[in-house]
Amino acid sequence: MTVEKRRLKPAQLLFEPAAAVEDDEHFFSLEQYDDPGQLLERSTELAVAFRAAADRATEYQAIAAAQLADPKRFDRLTAAAIAERAGWTEDYAKRMVEFGEDLLRDGGKPREDT
Template sequence: MAQADRNAQPRLRPAPLLFEPAEAASDPEHFFNLESMDDPAELLSRATELTHAFRAATDRSIEFQAVAAAQLADPRRFDRLTPADVAERAEWTEDYAEKMIEFGRSLLKSPRP
């Protein structure tokens, strides 16, 4: 998705993601209590809310990764990292790290509303 397209779209307000107790999270059949819902309409609604919330959280966390990568690779820093160093820390390829650094720089140049 192009940056201009992303900025033109209104941000969805995601459903709240509540942390689950450790014992529930360790049960592979348990997922945000969806397995206990009997009403398929309610299940579809809540599962859709969670899907939107996870997508929004993913998009936002990628933006934060990019900003952090750009900051770590900033040539003005005496302790700056190379794209290879950033890639190693984030478990990315070096090509992807370079793209994320550039994306982060673009985010830093254009302040968000």
């Protein structure tokens, strides 16, 4: 499967029922809110949670990129190969490898403050 095809369908969010994912009308039960104040509050909570999840996922991508590019690996990948695999530009892959190396130096886990 190519990277382009993979991007057409977002990853299923594990905590949303599969039936709701298939139904475009439903998104984390936000459609049930009649009160716009409650809708704003809940949708804002979700937006913040998704941003935090995206940030953490990006950090995991960076860690994986750094590990794949590690010169100590006999099967290490070049920035170009990592870029192709992830659907990035080569320049972005180099920056992600550097970011991942920084994270690994700081303990090898994504930051808890995101």
